[in-house]
Amino acid sequence: MSIQRIEVGPRMSQAVVCGGLVYTAGVVALRAPGAPVAEQTTDILGRIDELLAATGTDKTKLLTATIWLADIAGFAEMNGVWDAWVAPGNTPVRACVETRLAAPQFTVEIQVTAAL
Template identity: 80%
Template sequence: MSDIKRIDVGARMSQAVVHGNTVYTAGQVALRAPGASVAEQTKDILARIDELLAEAGTSKEKLLIATIWLSDMAGFNEMNEVWDAWVVPGATPGRACVESKLAAPQFTVEIQVIAAL
């Protein structure tokens, strides 16, 4: 059986889990920019995802899938501008984006990714 590596383990969840050749992140919200614009929250989240992937031993070039939750689809284009500048051309993951009520009103974006090592 493969070893399981957990990153930033908390009482409720780990921020990332590595199993086999795959990294799974928890849904990330803008902890460094709560209440900021959709674009600023997206930038903050993607920077955190970069950090988690690096700690796991991989990077955004190896993304497999992303799930994005927006508190209001009116922010879809604003989020996509930041996303499109961040993702690696030719290595874009599968992706879903839906509108959903998030954990707290100051959060407008949440992103979870799965990547290969």
């Protein structure tokens, strides 16, 4: 079984393709750190679109999503962006929890798994 790694770094790859599935790393808003939740979510989902395209798939094939919020008070704000982005009729299973993220400028982190 082949394994394809996308944007390989010394600590982790940004995406891995194996067995007909694409797994992304947790994605944070590198283009909008410190911005409001909605702006960070928009940045993250754009990045996820890029990673999925690089592996030959897209958001219509999402299977799972895990979302971490630094403050659950941002849940509705994040959902407003998520709901506009996700493909109607192709919504993945999803979990969303509040947790402390790796750095204080990040308020949202999202990881997805998709089919090819």
